[in-house]
Amino acid sequence: MIRNQKEEMNPDLDRSKIITFADGIPAFEDEKEYYLFPLQEGSPFFYLRSANSDLCLLMADPFTFFPDYQIDFPDPFLDHLGASESTAGLMVFCILTLGKEFKETTANLMAPLIINAESRQGMQFIPQKSEYRLRHRLFSESPKSEAPRAEEGA
Amino acid sequence: MLILNRKKGERVIIGDNIEITVIDVQGESVKLGISAPRSVSVYRKEIYDDIVRSNRQAVENMEDIGEKIKVLQGIVRKNE
Numbered sequence: 001m002i003r004n005q006k007e008e009m010n011p012d013l014d015r016s017k018i019i020t021f022a023d024g025i026p027a028f029e030d031e032k033e034y035y036l037f038p039l040q041e042g043s044p045f046f047y048l049r050s051a052n053s054d055l056c057l058l059m060a061d062p063f064t065f066f067p068d069y070q071i072d073f074p075d076p077f078l079d080h081l082g083a084s085e086s087t088a089g090l091m092v093f094c095i096l097t098l099g100k101e102f103k104e105t106t107a108n109l110m111a112p113l114i115i116n117a118e119s120r121q122g123m124q125f126i127p128q129k130s131e132y133r134l135r136h137r138l139f140s141e142s143p144k145s146e147a148p149r150a151e152e153g154a
Numbered sequence: 155m156l157i158l159n160r161k162k163g164e165r166v167i168i169g170d171n172i173e174i175t176v177i178d179v180q181g182e183s184v185k186l187g188i189s190a191p192r193s194v195s196v197y198r199k200e201i202y203d204d205i206v207r208s209n210r211q212a213v214e215n216m217e218d219i220g221e222k223i224k225v226l227q228g229i230v231r232k233n234e
Contacts, residue, residue, distance in 0.1 A: 023195075026202060027209040057212055058219065076192035097208065098215040102225045108212070111205045126197050126205060134208040 018051050019115055021122045022080075031055050034122065036115065046093060048113065059093035062109060065138055069109060073125060082119035089118030096138065106135035 018033045025031065033051035044064035048057040062069045071092065078084045092114055094107040109132035115122040160166060166174045172194065175187035188196050 025209060027206040055213060056216060056219075057209075058216070076195075079192050080195075095209065095212050097212040098219070100215070108205075108208055111208070124205070124209075126195070126202060128198065128201075134204055 013051070015051070017120075019048075019120050019122045021124075023123060025057075025113070025124050026126070028055055045096075048093070057113075058096045058098065059113060060096055060107060060138065062092060062094040062107060062112060065107065066109065066136070069132075071112060071125070073114070077114075077123070077125060080123050081114060081116040081121050083116045086118070089116045091115045091117055097135065103139050105138045107138050108134045109136050110134050 013035060017035060019036055021032050021034060023029070023032075028050075031050045031053060035047075035049045035051055037047045037049065039045040039047065044061040046059045046061070048059055050056065075084060078087065081090070083090055092112050094109055094112050097106045097108070099105060110130040111124055111126055111134065113122060113124050158166070160176045162176055162179055164176055168174070172188070172190045175189075176184060177187045178185040190196060
């Protein structure tokens, strides 16, 4: 097997850790293999990096920033992830879009990325309808306080 | 593109196992029943397109990601 450039530069990348998105991710349908990295130990931020290109998504744990967040997956979706028997390995991430200013960072709560750590499969959840939007400000809009949303109304 | 007329209650079959029923028609709105295997995903097109756009945008501003991340992390730490 030919190791790709990224692995040569980065010997830590272990192909056994690859997460497979069998259908790709909408807009990146051809990219099916990814590595998941926390930004650092315990961080609520994560990178999802393609194993085969420079594609990289920045994601966050939605529950850290939006404690009331909830999402309900239909059975067929869980089947896709090999999670119909057990949902214990499911991890939920929201894709972040960075603005020109970091404070403008938004989180996509409508269509989270779901990874089943047990089967190492992933898929973006596309709802039929949602009470959430594709863009929620990650940080409070008050210029004085840079508190994450999580602390609003707590 | 195949174009055909269906009346309320009539069906269309796609392939071996996808069946679409016209359940109701009210003015400009058509209610469809879609029966497909669990492995087939059915999405509302406009929602799917919005998600595609949003995902594209999410990878657009990644050039100076390293710097932005440092700022983000600073904010998170400040609030811990």
